Every structure is written in structure tokens, then in C-alpha cells.
Amino acid sequence: MGSKSVEELLENSVGVHFSGLHVDDIELRNSEQQLLATAETENDCREPFVIGVAGGAAAGKTAVCDMIIEKLHDQRVVLVNQESFYYDLTEEELNHVHEYNFDHPDAFDTENLLCCMEKLRHGLAVDVPNYDFKSHKRKLPARKVNRSDVIILEGILVFHDPRVREMMNMKIFVDTDADVRLARRIRRDTEEKGRDLKTVLDQYSKFVKPAFDDFILPTKKYADIIIPRGGDNHVAIDLIVEHIRTKLGQHNLCKIYPNLSVIQSTFQIRGMHTLIRDAKTTTHDFIFYSDRLIRLVVEHGLGHLPFKEKQVITPTGSVYTGVEFCKRLCGISIIRSGESMENALRACCKGIKIGKILIHREGDNVNLSQSTKGHCR
Template identity: 45%
Template sequence: MMRPILIGITGGTGSGKSTVAKEIFKSFREDCIAMIEQDSYYKNQSHLSFEERIKTNYDHPNAFDTPLLVEHLTKLLKSQIIYKPLYDFKEHTRKKEMIKVEPRDIIIVEGIMILQDVQLRNLLDIKIYVDTDDDVRIIRRILRDINERGRTIQSVIKQYLEVVKPMHEQFIEPTKKYADIIIPEGGQNKVAIDIMVSKIKQILIENK
């Protein structure tokens, strides 16, 4: 089996990186592509009290178990099966269940800090940064955290201004320079997504 193509998709919270990842994913047969979400690799906090867990800064590199993510991606690149963790954002820790992920020809890994860690960055064959206007991103963040993560609008706005925005400027925005491709406006940019899909298909043909 050939070495899989490892594609990293990053960008700020609410940039549309997940939509870009899903659009690329849908363009291939499910038996040849796998998706790894960096959000699944937030550190296990089951040893902490709930009061301590809710203080977690999810927008800082230290919140992630990056060594485990690097280990899992390395295994997939060597055609080995992994068991991906699942994260419970209401309980602020990992779930007991895990998801079996089998190696595939294409592996997408998406998340806000994909290009921040040098070891993780060096594994990637294609590095994509999704660049979206700050106003659009905060609106998407508010809707997501209220609807999917049970937060109040006041808590989301407070967190955005005090944590998310400064963390984005410190850790995420600077990683744009490492990207091979910058996609403006995320999932709305059908042309850029189509170009990426064509490029991936071309690499697959060349690697056979």
C-alpha cells in the first residue's frame, strides 16, 4: 500500500475549515478517505473536578494532547489502525468510547492548531489555511456554542473577547505563513475546494 496523502486544514474558530474538510471528504469514496478532528484530541481531564475543567482554555496549544495526535497520524501513515478519542464539551473531558479508524489513501486532519506544532506540521503533505473575516467567525462561533455545546450567548461573547480573539492572534493567525494554500471564505469557496479535490486526485494517480 502506498503512503497515504496527509492533508492538514486549519484556520480560526468559525472560519469554515470543518466545511472545507467535509466538502473534500464527500468528493471521495468512504473506503479511501479518513477524517481526524483535532478537537477529539483535547487532553483527558477526568482526574480534575468539574470546576477545574471549565477553566480550560481550549484555544491554547497546551489544551491538546498533540503527542497522541502525532502518534496516531504516524500509525495511519504506516497503515496501522488507531482508536480515536471522543471529547465531551459539556463535561469538559474525554468520553469513555473511542472510534476505530482504519488507514486510508487520504487522511484529512482539521483543527485550529494543525500548523502550530512543528512535528505535526512536518507530517503534512498539503497544508491548507481557511481565512475568513473576523465578524463572520464570531457569529458562527456564537451559533455553534449555543446550539451544540449548551453555552449562553453572554458566556460565548465573554470567552471570545477574553480568550479566543487573543489566542487566535497569538497562535493561529501566524501559522498562515506555513500554508501551501490559503482559501478565503471557507466552505463558500467552491472553486478553491474543486481545485484541491482535483490536485488530490492527481497525486493519487501519480502515486499508484
């Protein structure tokens, strides 16, 4: 299909009649545009990075998604499954459920999927349907999905509709041999769903394979990255994750201020942010966790100062090549907020001298006072 190497792609980052056709009211999406625009302004956040993961049934899409989520553990990542958006079957369709083609594009409520994805992209929480594969109907409660940094949309036909494709920043196609997919499907359906071998093979030959050839395989051409062997291809997944991290690291403020450095968020940092923002947090705990965050900021800032190479002799007599600051350091505290960072600076730099600057306004004039000892008030 003219696929390129993963490294190159990362760098450059018809159908058969279907009796179960459903028509949905698309005016709902138009009526929500103003709400989405308002939410985007109020949240004042960058759009999440949207990843589409497509491929045949049992190709290993879930394994790929799980590995990406695991490696992006320090980011807010949500997974949205296309299977959640199957239509509820009518009584007539339920009576002939073995004749229903679940692999056809018309089996999915794409309008609802588009609505949910649009809200997530604009920072709104959504209720994703909870589809029951035994009753073939949506059941309550729905799954609450909150705003995130990364949205992974997974499903066999997520590349089929051009409107869904346009939402994606990265499109991944999991390409697995047909025999492997069939073997996995047989094992899954017989062990997990209690189906007999004949039923599985009949469904595969009647619906699964034709749908793959007619609808799923043709969408491979839209993929930015094609992963052979699915979750077993650790090299490709590592490259994908690094590419995502690079994109997420391009903070909007960093594009405006090139000398600005933003500390990468981790669960530890987010946990401390949660505590200091909680109205129930005591004053003692607020100060404790604020000091921890301030020390992280100070240590990160020190890492951007110029260093030079220095060799020392270790207690074992070996030569160790390390680094030291190019010049002696001093700190300048801008009163009053800057004073809250003094203890962290002293803890990181033993014996550092700290001067103070007080900026105050008198009418339209700004006056600057400075001192190297004591406090200026």
C-alpha cells in the first residue's frame, strides 16, 4: 500500500447494501457549536493530541493502545472505543442477530461518536455509551470521560469516515497477518464468549473477512504509521510515544517565549497540585506541598545555568569527570512573592547570598528599591 518507514512518517508527522441502516439527526451537532466555542475559551487550554488506531478485528489494536497509555503514564490519556457506539438493535434485528453485520460501517452511530469527540477536543467532559454485547443495547450508567492531553480513538473503522479522520493528529494502522487474526478471534470467542467453533468460522467467512476486504483494508492508505505485528513491535511503539511526547512538549507559551521552560508534568506533580488547590487542605499541608513544588522549580531552573567540566578524585582513587557551575551564584528575591522561594534556593545551593528587590508604585511612577540584607518593606 506504499507504506513508509515509521521513522520517516514520524518525522513528517463502495460498499455493500446493509439492511440495518440507521439515520440520526445531525442537527444536534450544529446546535452545540456555540457551547463548544465558549468552553474552549473558558478552559483556555490547548487541544488534546488525538490518535486514531485502526486495523482488523483481533489485530492487536487494544495491545497497542495499552502500551501507548502505559508509556504515557505521566500524561492525561483517555481511550475511546468505537465499539461503544454500536446502535441498539431492534427486536427484529435481535431475533436475527446472527445475520447482523457488526463489521459494517452502518452498524456504528458515527454522528454520536463525532459529537463526543468534538466535545472532548474542546475540553468538555462527555458520557460515552456503555454498550452491552449480550443484550446488544446501551445500558446505564454511561462511562464518564473527562478532558485529557491525549485521546486515543480505537476501532476497526475509525478511518472510514473522513470527518472522524480530520480530527486525528496521528493515524495508526495495526497490520497483522490474517491467519493470526483468525486464530486470535477463535480463541477469544470460544473462551470469552462461549461460542462454538462452527459459529465463529461461519461469522468470519460471512461477515468479518468480507468487511475487512471491503471497508477496513482500504482505510490503510490513510494511516500515517503502519505497525506490523501489533503490540509485539516495541520499536515502533517507542518511536510513536517519543513523537507524541515531542508534540505535547510544544507548549503554547514556549512558542511565544523561546526562553521559557515548562516542567514536564508527572503524577507526583499533579498530585501536589491537587492538594494545594483543595479547599479542604490545611495551612500546614499547603505550605509543605507548595515548598516541594517550589524546590522542583528551583532545581529545574538551576539545570539551565551554564556548567563547565570538572574532574575529581573519588575515595577509591578513580578519576570522575563531572561538572560545576561556570560562575558563583547569587539569588535575587523580588518582594514579596519571591521570598517564598528563598528556602528552596538555600536548600539547593549551600551558602548562597540572596539580595532583595522591592517594586512599588506611586501614582504613575514605578520605584525600585534594593537591599542585600534584611527585608525591605
